[in-house]
Amino acid sequence: MAVRLYNTLSRRVEDFQPLKQGRVTMYTCGPTVYDTAHVGNFRTFLFEDILRRFLRWKGYEVVQVRNLTDVDDRTIHAAVAKGVSLRELTDPFIDAFFSDHDRLGLERAEHYPRATDYVPQMVKLVEQLVERGLAYEADGSVYFDISEFPSYGELAQLDRASLREGRETGDAAYDREDARDFVLWKGGERPEEGDVATWDSPWGSGRPGWHLECSVMATEHLGQPFDIHSGGVDLIFPHHTNEIAQAEGATGEPFARFWLHAKHALLDGRKMSKSENHYYTVDDLVGKGYRASAIRRLLISGHYRAELNFTLAGLDDAARSVERLVELRRRLTASRSDQPGLPPTRLPELAARALEAFEAALDDDLNIAEGWGALFVLVREANGELDGAGERVPAADADTALDALASIDSVFGVLALAEREEVAVPEALRAWIEDRLAERAMARTERDYARADAIRGELAERGIEVEDTPSGSRWRLAR
RNA sequence: GGCGCCGUAGCCAAGUGGACUAAGGCGGGGGCCUGCAAAGCCCCUAUUCGUGGGUUCGAAUCCCACCGGCGCCUCCA
Numbered sequence: 009m010a011v012r013l014y015n016t017l018s019r020r021v022e023d024f025q026p027l028k029q030g031r032v033t034m035y036t037c038g039p040t041v042y043d044t045a046h047v048g049n050f051r052t053f054l055f056e057d058i059l060r061r062f063l064r065w066k067g068y069e070v071v072q073v074r075n076l077t078d079v080d081d082r083t084i085h086a087a088v089a090k091g092v093s094l095r096e097l098t099d100p101f102i103d104a105f106f107s108d109h110d111r112l113g114l115e116r117a118e119h120y121p122r123a124t125d126y127v128p129q130m131v132k133l134v135e136q137l138v139e140r141g142l143a144y145e146a147d148g149s150v151y152f153d154i155s156e157f158p159s160y161g162e163l164a165q166l167d168r169a170s171l172r173e174g175r176e177t178g179d180a181a182y183d184r185e186d187a188r189d190f191v192l193w194k195g196g197e198r199p200e201e202g203d204v205a206t207w208d209s210p211w212g213s214g215r216p217g218w219h220l221e222c223s224v225m226a227t228e229h230l231g232q233p234f235d236i237h238s239g240g241v242d243l244i245f246p247h248h249t250n251e252i253a254q255a256e257g258a259t260g261e262p263f264a265r266f267w268l269h270a271k272h273a274l275l276d277g278r279k280m281s282k283s284e285n286h287y288y289t290v291d292d293l294v295g296k297g298y299r300a301s302a303i304r305r306l307l308i309s310g311h312y313r314a315e316l317n318f319t320l321a322g323l324d325d326a327a328r329s330v331e332r333l334v335e336l337r338r339r340l341t342a343s344r345s346d347q348p349g350l351p352p353t354r355l356p357e358l359a360a361r362a363l364e365a366f367e368a369a370l371d372d373d374l375n376i377a378e379g380w381g382a383l384f385v386l387v388r389e390a391n392g393e394l395d396g397a398g399e400r401v402p403a404a405d406a407d408t409a410l411d412a413l414a415s416i417d418s419v420f421g422v423l424a425l426a427e428r429e430e431v432a433v434p435e436a437l438r439a440w441i442e443d444r445l446a447e448r449a450m451a452r453t454e455r456d457y458a459r460a461d462a463i464r465g466e467l468a469e470r471g472i473e474v475e476d477t478p479s480g481s482r483w484r485l486a487r
Numbered sequence: 488g489g490c491g492c493c494g495u496a497g498c499c500a501a502g503u504g505g506a507c508u509a510a511g512g513c514g515g516g517g518g519c520c521u522g523c524a525a526a527g528c529c530c531c532u533a534u535u536c537g538u539g540g541g542u543u544c545g546a547a548u549c550c551c552a553c554c555g556g557c558g559c560c561u562c563c564a
Contacts, residue, residue, distance in 0.1 A: 019491095037564070045564080052564040081562055165490065166560080190561060218562045240564030241492095247562075271492085272557095272564070279558080309512080310500060315493075315557070322499060325513040332512085335526070369501090377501045381511035388511095391527050395520090457522055464524080475525050 009371045011066060013236075014313060016244060016267040017163055021373050024266060026235045031069045033230040034060070035264065036117070037222065037239035037247070038074040041101035042082040046287035047307060047318060048280035050112055051273040052240045054304065055312040055374075057114040059238070059268070061419045062370050072117035073229045076102055079123050079205050080218045088202040094124060097204075108290040111300045112307075113425045119229050123221035127207045129228060130220040134192045135210065136258040143257075148195030148212045154188055157253050163267060164245035190250050191217040219250035226264070227255060237264035241271055273307065273316040280318075293323070301425035302327035308420065310377055329384075334426050336387050337413055343399045344406035353393045355405040359412035362386035366416050376420075383416050399479070431485065441472055445481055448474075 011024045026032040036056040039045045045053075053074075063070050077083070078098040087097040102122070109116075134150050137143035142156045154160045195214030205215040226234060232255060239248065248267065255263040273280060280287040293303055298320075306326040310316045365382035369375045390409050394401065417423040433441075444463050451459040464474050471486045 039564075040562090049564045055564095077562095164559080188561075242559070242563050245490095245559065245561080250561085270564070274557085277556085279563095281563080283563090305512095306499090313492090314500090317499080319499085322513085325499065328514095329512050339527080375501075377512095378510070381501065384511050388528080392529090395528055452522080455522075461523070473525070476521070476523095477526085 009368065011063070011371050012373055013266055013268060014373050016269050019165075022266070024235075026068065027233065027265065030067070031071065032063050032236065033071045033234035034236040034238065035073045035075075035222070035226040035230060035234060036237075037243055038076050038120070039101075039105050040077040040080055040082055041098040041105060042080075042086045043101060043282065044104050044289045044291070045108060046280055046282070046289050047293070047303065048273040048275070048287060050108065050290070051307045051316055051318075052238075052270040053109070053114060054112065054307050055270040056238055057421070058308055058312075058374060058376060058419060059236070060115060060117075061421065062374065065370075065415070065419050070118075071230065073119040073121065073226060074117040075222060075225050076105070076120055076122040077218070077221065078102075079215060079221075084201050084205050084215075087204040088200070092204075094204050098122075111290055111294075112304050113300065113421045113428075121225040121229065123216070123225070124205075126221060126224050126228065127216060129224045130216045131193070131207070131209050133220060133224055133254060133258050134216075137192065137254065140257065142253075143192055145211050148214060149191055150193040150195070150211055151189040152192050152250065152253055152257070153186070154190075154253065155186060157257050159256075160253055161245070161249055163252055164249050166245060166249070190219070190246060192220060192254070193217060219247055219254060222247070223251045223255040223258075223263070226251075232259060233262040233265055235264070236266045236268060238268040238270070241269045244269055268312075270312040271315045273318045275318050277317055288318075296320075298323050299327060299330075299426070299429050301330045301422045301429055304425055305330050305420075305422045308376055309380065312374060312376070330422050330426050332384075332387055333413070333417075333423055336390060337410065337423060339394050339399070340390065340401075340406045340410050340413075343394055343397070343401050344403040344410075345400045346403050347400065350400060350402045351397070353397055353401050353405045355390060355393055355401065356408040358386055358389045358393070359408045363412050363415060366419075370419065379416070379420070383413075383420070386412065399477075433485065437470075441467065441483055445474070445483065449481060452476075 012021045013024045014021045034056075036053070038053075039049055056072075056074075060070050060072055076098075078094060083094060083098055087094050090097060134143060137152065138145065138150065141153075143150050143152050145151075160166075193209060193211055193214050194217060195209070195212050198214075201215075206213045207215060226232075226237065237248065237251075244267075252263050255261075275286055275288065278286060290300070290303065294300065302323050303326075306318065306322050307316070309322075309326065362382050362385065365385070366379050369378035369382055372378070386409070413423065444467055448460050448463040451457070451463065467474055467483065468486075472483050473486045474481055474483050
């Protein structure tokens with residue numbers, strides 16, 4: 009089946025086919041690196057990671073661009089406030105972004121262009137727009153003339169006539185012909201911005217408007233048109249609307265074919281917000297003892313077009329459900345046996361069914377919640393098979409189930425993270441545990457259960473959980 | 488004022504006209520297993536989908552009204 013995706017342009021779910029057979033080009037709006045990204049930002053980035061991974065799962069080659077916005081009002085103001093250059097300000101935040109990015113198990117995109125590396129190309133785009141009569145200069149700044157671009161606002165389904173006549177504050181310094189026109193190049197006097205962001209241009213020194221970078225960096229790396237452009241819902245207007253106006257205005261060619269937008273994550277029912285200090289960063293949560301695998305699990309638990317309510321209780325639930333996956337994988341691995349004559353199991357059938365249901369769910373506009381459903385049905389039924397088979401199943405059967413788990417996790421990516429999180433136990437501790445367990449086994453043989461339970465308690469105090477199985481006791485670190 | 492979204496069990500969350508006798512996760516209750524646990528499995532936990540009307544042979548799914556919550560409307564993922 010083909011992948012179907014909800015296209016904001018048409019407001020419908022459409023069959024997705026890349027322009028070039030077998031190769032998908034996608035531009036995913038990245039962070040503004042004026043501060044550390046919060047988990048709400050990563051909700052969107054993770055949705056795009058799922059999209060990328062699922063397209064690869066379907067056999068497509070993916071070329072993804074994720075931009076790093078290092079020049080805009082916020083980076084400039086922060087740099088001025090700190091008395092540092094734009095680079096000095098943004099470099100650490102870019103490092104922090106990649107650190108969180110990797111901790112949450114996002115696959116790396118093919119390109120991470122930063123806006124300040126593309127200013128000459130942006131200037132060129134503005135020149136093209138001026139040449140085509142879609143932009144005009146006024147007092148060293150250049151504005152996009154929306155009256156010359158009839159389809160302006162289509163993505164956002166905006167009725168141009170009803171657009172507000174600009175903001176009440178802030179833009180008084182700019183001399184626009186129409187308050188709804190947006191700035192392409194900010195020139196003139198900008199005393200509050202210092203000189204941290206100034207480039208030469210045909211209109212004098214200045215700096216690019218925010219939307220320019222994406223039009224330029226997308227087409228530079230992906231050509232025009234390219235397949236998918238995505239971001240958070242808040243970007244539909246004005247950002248994506250203006251990107252379209254710029255790129256299509258300059259070339260007369262369509263910009264992006266599919267526009268995908270993720271709804272926001274809420275925190276305890278309220279919008280996450282930096283300005284109101286209502287948010288968590290990955291570091292905040294790791295500091296509280298939560299695992300990245302649980303954060304990832306929670307952030308990709310629901311449909312990307314539905315709001316996601318992020319809570320610490322939800323994070324606990326997510327952690328438990330990840331454990332269930334880890335436990336099944338452990339059981340399957342431990343149960344695979346080469347002993348001849350073992351009765352066949354239903355594992356291959358269950359695995360095949362899970363993969364089929366998983367694919368159908370994700371094909372349907374990335375219905376990830378339904379995908380989780382398919383996975384956990386496999387978990388339950390496979391556990392049942394292992395119960396029935398006394399923890400010994402033909403290796404080939406176990407492998408089909410393990411392969412299905414791995415396949416689904418190549419999209420969800422939480423098992424891979426959980427695996428990475430397993431901490432190495434020092435040899436000395438390991439030896440002590442084994443020693444205690446040997447003593448406990450002895451006690452159990454002698455039916456001295458008081459002593460056996462005392463030893464179990466002793467281990468528990470050190471964070472070691474003991475499980476007794478028919479083939480002996482095993483232990484693990486308490487999660 | 489304009490555009491749009493949502494309201495499903497204690498919590499999270501799929502399903503959006505008929506196979507729904509409503510997935511899945513977490514939690515809770517009971518059982519099996521166990522020396523006891525843990526893990527796992529089984530059963531139960533929404534005769535019902537915000538409320539009230541309507542359309543239809545049939546509605547959680549469509550329409551209307553109301554109640555409640557949310558987003559965007561010029562530099563927020």
